[in-house]
Structure formats: C-alpha cells, structure tokens
Amino acid sequence: MVSPRAAVSALPAYRPGRNPADLAREIGVPKAVKLASNEVAFPPLPAVVAAISQVAGETNRYPDNGAAVLTGDLARRYGVDPGQVAVGCGAVTLLQQVAQAYCDPGTGLVYAWRSFEMYPLLARVAGATAVQVPLVPGTDGGRADTHDLDGLLAAVDETTRVVLVCNPNNPTGTAVRRPALERFLDAVPATTLVVLDEAYREFVTDPEVPDGVELMRGRPNVAVLRTFSKAWGLAGLRVGYLLAEDPAVAEAVRKTHVPFGVSMVAQAAAVAALASEDEVRARVAEVTAERERLTAALRERGQSVADSQANFVWLPLGERTAELAAALEARAVITRPFAGEGLRVTVGTPEEDDVFLAALDEIVRG
Numbered sequence: 001m002v003s004p005r006a007a008v009s010a011l012p013a014y015r016p017g018r019n020p021a022d023l024a025r026e027i028g029v030p031k032a033v034k035l036a037s038n039e040v041a042f043p044p045l046p047a048v049v050a051a052i053s054q055v056a057g058e059t060n061r062y063p064d065n066g067a068a069v070l071t072g073d074l075a076r077r078y079g080v081d082p083g084q085v086a087v088g089c090g091a092v093t094l095l096q097q098v099a100q101a102y103c104d105p106g107t108g109l110v111y112a113w114r115s116f117e118m119y120p121l122l123a124r125v126a127g128a129t130a131v132q133v134p135l136v137p138g139t140d141g142g143r144a145d146t147h148d149l150d151g152l153l154a155a156v157d158e159t160t161r162v163v164l165v166c167n168p169n170n171p172t173g174t175a176v177r178r179p180a181l182e183r184f185l186d187a188v189p190a191t192t193l194v195v196l197d198e199a200y201r202e203f204v205t206d207p208e209v210p211d212g213v214e215l216m217r218g219r220p221n222v223a224v225l226r227t228f229s230k231a232w233g234l235a236g237l238r239v240g241y242l243l244a245e246d247p248a249v250a251e252a253v254r255k256t257h258v259p260f261g262v263s264m265v266a267q268a269a270a271v272a273a274l275a276s277e278d279e280v281r282a283r284v285a286e287v288t289a290e291r292e293r294l295t296a297a298l299r300e301r302g303q304s305v306a307d308s309q310a311n312f313v314w315l316p317l318g319e320r321t322a323e324l325a326a327a328l329e330a331r332a333v334i335t336r337p338f339a340g341e342g343l344r345v346t347v348g349t350p351e352e353d354d355v356f357l358a359a360l361d362e363i364v365r366g
C-alpha cells in the first residue's frame with residue numbers, strides 16, 4: 001500500500017460549503033441564499049466579460065507564464081517595479097508558494113488564531129511548525145477579537161521564517177491600526193518575512209487601518225498579499241498577487257509557482273478589472289454601506305457584532321453557532337459556521353441580507 005506523507009494523512013479532508021442549488025432542491029424552495037464565501041454578489045463587470053470573450057478563442061495556447069501585462073499594470077498601479085510583483089492562481093496559491101519558498105521542515109510559521117483557515121494547513125504541508133497566537137478577546141458589545149501583535153512578536157524566534165498578519169482578519173472582520181502595526185513591523189527580526197494578508201483591503205473604511213503597500217516601503221522583510229477574488233469580483237477565475245519591497249522575495253515566490261497556473265482568461269479578466277477600477281470602487285461602496293446596515297440590523301436584534309472592515313460580519317455565538325447555522329440552512333440561508341466559536345456572514349445584496357435577517361427573526365421567535 002502506498003502512503004502519503006504523515007503530515008498529509010493528518011490533514012482534514014476538504015469539505016466544500018453547501019451549494020445553494022443543492023440546498024434549494026433538498027429543502028424544496030426555488031432559491032437558497034449563499035452568504036458563506038465572502039464573494040461579492042455582483043456579476044462580473046461588462047468589460048471583464050468582454051475581455052474573457054476576446055481571449056476565449058486563443059485558449060488552445062498556453063497563457064503567458066510570467067503574466068507580463070497584468071504584472072506591468074499592477075506595478076504601475078502601486079508604483080513598484082515589476083520585479084516586486086508575483087501573480088498567482090489566487091492568494092491561497094501564493095501563500096503556498098511563500099511557505100514552499102521560505103519554510104524548511106522544522107522552521108516556524110507564526111500567525112494569529114482564529115484567522116484564515118488555510119494558515120495551519122500551509123504550515124503542515126510545508127512541514128513547518130505552526131505557531132498560533134490567540135486573538136485578544138473582545139468585550140461583549142465592544143471591540144471584537146483582534147490581533148495580539150505583542151503576542152505575535154513574542155512568538156517569533158530564530159526558527160521563525162514567516163509571520164502572517166491577516167488585516168482585516170478573516171473571520172472576525174477586525175483590523176489592526178497603523179501605529180501598532182508599524183511598531184510590530186519595526187520589531188520583527190530582518191530575517192523573518194512578514195506577509196500582510198490583505199485579501200479584504202478594498203473594503204476598509206477606517207482611515208486608521210493602514211494600507212500594507214505603504215507600510216511595506218523601506219521594509220525589505222515585508223510583503224503584501226491581495227486578491228481579485230473579493231472586491232474585484234473574480235473568485236471563479238483564481239487570480240491574486242503578492243507585492244514585496246525586496247524583489248528577491250517576489251522572485252523566490254515566483255520560483256515556486258506551478259507553471260502556467262494563472263489562466264489566460266484569468267489574466268485578461270484581471271487586466272480588464274483593473275482598468276474598470278472606478279466601477280469596482282462604486283460596487284465596494286455599496287458593499288460597505290450594506291455592511292453598516294446589516295451590522296446595525298443585527299445590533300437592533302441584540303446580537304453582539306463588532307465593526308467589520310471586510311465584506312462579512314462575525315457573530316461570536318460560541319456553543320450556539322452550529323445550531324444557528326443549521327437552522328439558517330433549513331431556511332435556505334448558507335452561512336459559514338466555526339463550531340464553538342462564531343458565525344461568519346458575508347454581506348450580500350440588501351435583498352439577500354433581508355432573507356437572512358427574516359430567517360434569524362423566525363429562529364429567535366421559535
């Protein structure tokens with residue numbers, strides 16, 4: 001019998017979220033609402049659809065392995081050299097590339113917990129030691145759980161190759177502010193790479209939450225990770241990017257890529273999305289306005305919800321989480337439960353969110 005590596009055998013099997021069409025069929029309703037994966041509800045922009053159609057006839061060829069056009073556009077947008085950019089098949093794949101490039105077996109990868117669920121898996125697959133630093137607990141009705149930057153710093157030792165800081169944090173939606181993050185970045189040893197995972201950056205409205213690309217400047221051990229999956233509306237195409245102050249970091253990340261991993265269609269769509277930034281910004285403004293409405297509506301219902309800087313809200317329901325998620329599913333609303341901790345609810349359209357709120361009211365009324 002062949003056996004995978006022990007680290008791989010120990011990984012939990014991938015459990016995809018409920019598919020809304022399957023759920024609707026199962027419970028006999030015309031439509032289910034999916035508020036589980038932090039996608040935006042808008043269809044792709046017309047310019048994106050046009051760009052995809054245009055390259056569709058060329059897909060007998062391999063894509064550009066170096067994604068030169070997209071890399072150039074990103075470099076111009078952020079005022080960096082193309083050598084400081086690594087484009088990847090989604091931010092998740094870039095995280096894997098970072099782990100492969102920097103984490104030898106036995107080295108440490110440090111991150112806050114609870115945070116993005118891929119982080120522990122990355123560490124395990126790389127054979128690295130995952131060092132999890134608990135979030136600072138929030139207070140009831142006050143601040144939600146957020147990063148403990150002093151704790152993260154204390155966890156960094158000579159074996160630590162990478163620290164991941166998810167800002168805003170998935171799934172709590174909380175964000176660290178400029179002075180604290182600057183102090184942290186200045187204190188991390190120069191031999192440890194800090195990756196600021198800013199998958200939700202575009203939804204940040206608090207001016208005190210810094211743009212990682214600004215903080216990266218002058219700090220050669222800092223890189224910033226972004227994605228086209230969320231605000232830019234391209235989750236189905238898989239494209240993200242890493243920007244690094246030190247071109248050697250971007251180069252190391254590019255070296256561990258899967259050849260031709262970013263499809264021709266994804267590259268063309270991302271280029272078209274960047275060229276439609278005004279429309280994307282207008283959509284993001286709709287999402288953040290709806291986030292505030294949803295937050296207020298939940299608070300009116302007595303739910304403890306922190307201010308979110310992302311396109312989702314977090315209900316710290318503890319032991320009640322799984323039960324509420326199941327009750328919502330029975331009413332055709334799919335959310336993302338973290339059993340024993342809380343429920344993450346993606347900001348949908350106002351109509352979708354009203355379906356969620358009505359389902360919640362029905363459950364609470366019993």
Ligand SMILES: Cc1ncc(COP(=O)(O)O)c(C=O)c1O
Pocket residue numbers: 037038089090091092093116166170197199226227228229235238239240
């Ligand atoms: C914090 C965080 N980082 C990265 C990603 C990955 O995004 P992508 O779709 O680009 O792989 C996600 C997706 O949910 C995320 O929440």
